Amino acid sequence: MKTASRIYTVLLFLFLFAPIAILLVFSFNEAKSLSVFTGFSLKWYRELFHDEATLQSVRNTLLLAVSAMVISTVMGTAAAVGIERLRVKWLRYTLNTATDIPMTNPDIITGISLMLMFVFVGRLFGLANSLSFWTLLIAHVTFCLPYVILQVLPRLRQMDPSLPEAAEDLGCTPLRAFFKVTIPEIMPGILTGAVMAFTMSLDDFVISYFTSGAGFQTLPIRIYNMTKKTVTPKMYALATIIFFVILALLLISNLTDQGEKKKD
Amino acid sequence: MTRSRTLHNVILAPYSLWALLFILVPLAFVAYYAFTDNAFAFTTDNIARFFTATSVVDGAEVRTYLLIFWRSLKLAVISTVLCLLLGYPLAYIMARASDRSQKIMMILIMIPMWMNFLIRTYAWMTILQDTGILNGFLTSLGLGRVHIIGTESAVVIGMVYDYLPYMVLPIYSIMAKMDLKLLEAARDLGCNSFGVLRRVIFPLSLPGVLSGITMVLIPSVSTFYISQKLGNGKFFLIGDAIEGQYVANNLHFAAAMAFILMVILLAVMALMKHFTNRQVYGGDDT
DSSP states (O other), X not given: OHHHHHHXXXXXXXXXXXXXXXXXXXXXXXXXXXXXXXXXXXXXXXXXXXXXXXXXXXXXXXXXXHXXXXXXXXXHHHHHHHHHHOOOHHHHXXXXXXXHHHXXXXXXXXXXXXXXXXXHHHHHTTOSOOOSHHHHHHHHHHHHHHHHHHHHHHHHXXXXXXXXXXXXXXXXXXXHHXXXXXXXXXXXXXXXXXXXXXXXXXXXXXXXXXXXXXXXXXXXXXXXXXXXXXXXXXXXHHXXXXXXXXXXXXXXXXXXXXXXXXXX | OHHHHHHHHHHHHHHHHHHIIIIIHHHHHHHHHHTBOTTOXXXXXXXXXXXXXXXXXXXXXXXXXXXXXXXXXXXXXXHHXXXXXXXXXXXXXXXXXXXXHHHHHHHHHHHHHHSOHHHHHHHHHHHHSTTSHHHHHHHHTTOOOOOOTTSHHHHHHHHHHHHHHHHHHHHHHHHHTSOHXXXXXXXXXXXXXXXXXXXXXXHHHHHHHHHHHHHHHHHHHHOSHHHHHHSOSSOSSHHHHHHHHHHTTOHHHHHHHHHHHHHHHHHHHHHHHHHHXXXXXXXXXX
C-alpha cells in the first residue's frame, strides 16, 4: 500500500511538472525549436532582457498588483469590520452575497460585465475607448476585495469583542481603540488577505483581457499576444525566471514559518 | 457605544458603494445588453439566436451554439470528474503523510498554480503536437504516432492539468483537520478500510469535495484559452464563442451568451448546494 501510494504521488507530480520541465530545458536551447534540443545557450535570456515591451509589461503588472493590493486591503479590512458589527440583517445579507459573486462567477462573466459598463459609461461621455489603466485597476480591486474580506472576517469572529470596548472604557476614542486594539488582533488575516490579493492580481489574465485598453499591457496579456503567433524560447526563459522566483518565495515563507513555530 | 457604531457604519460605506457600482450594477448591464439591440431597443433576438442559430457540420445541420454549449458542459464535467478521481487519492495521501512531506507536497502543488497558466498551456501544445515531444518519444520507442492536438481529449488534458491543484487543496485542507479518533472508532466498531473510507472519511470530506468541484467546474466550463491552444477551430467552447463575439464587437450577443451561462451556472450551484446539504445534515446512511 505504501509503495503504491508513493508511485501514484510521483506519477501525478510528474504530470504536473512535465510542461514546466520542458519550459526549463528549452529555455536553454540554442535553436528556436521547442521540441528538438540542439545545444546549450543563454541567448534567449539575452533577448528577453532586450525586449523592452515585455520588461515594460512586467513593470506594469507589478504597479497594478501593488495598487490593487493596497486599495483592496484597506477597503476590505474596513468592510470586514463594518460587516461583522452590522445589525441591519438585509444589508448584511446583501453585502455577503455581493462579496460571494466575484468568487463564484466565472472570470469571463466578471470581465464581460465590467467591460460592458465601462464601454456604456464611456460612450455617455463621448469616449471612443474608455478602457485604460483605471478601468483595469477598478476590475482588479473588485476581484481582490472578497479575498481580503474572507480572510479578515474569521479573525474578527475569533477576537474577544470586549477588548475594544475595554479600551474605550479606559478613555480611548473609538478610532484609537480600532487602531490600537482591533487592527493588531486581526493583523494575520489582513496580511494573508493582502498576499492573496497581490498574487491574484499578478496572475489574472481573463478579467484583465476584457477590461484593459491597448495602452496598458500586463504580463499575462503580453504573453497572450505572444502566444497568438509562434512562440520563441524567449518566453520560456521568462517562465523559467518566474519559476525560480516563486520557488524561492515559497521556500522562504515556509522556512520563516518553521522558525516562528520553533520560537513558540 | 453609539460613537463606535457610527465609526463602523462610516468605514463600511466605501465598500458598500464599491460593491454596488462594480459588482451589482455590471451584472445588470449584462442583462441590459443581452436584451437590447445595437440601438439599445428591447429585443429577445440575442437570446433567440443562441437557441436557434444553425450551421452545417459534417453535412448535417446542427444548432451552432447549443452544440458549443453542450460540448463545453460535457468537457467540463469530464475534466471535473477526472480531477476528483485523480485528486482525491492524492489529497488523502498528503493528509496522511509526515509533516515534512506534507510541506514539500504543498510547495509542489502551489508552484504550478502560481506560474502563468498561459505559458504552461502553451507548453502542452508543444508536447501534444503531431511533431511534438510526445510523438517523438513514442516513435523512438518504436510505437506509432498519436494524433491528439485539436481533439476533445487534448482540451480535457489541458483542463485537468490546469485545475487539478484546485481540486486537491480544498479536499486536503479538510482531511488534514479530520479527527483521527473517528477513524479509529469506526475500525474498532468493525469497519474494514473500505468501510471507513465510505462511511466516515468521504462524508466528512464532502464540503472539501464540493468546493473542489466548484473550483474546477466553473473555470473549465468558461475557459477560452485552453480550447484555443489545444482544441481546433475558433468556436470550440462557450468561452471561445463569447470571446469571439467580443473581438468582433458584437457586445449584445456576447452579453446574451454570458447571461445564459450565468443563469445556468447559478441553477447548477443551487442544485449542488441543496444536494450536499441533504447529504451532510439529512443523513442517507442507515
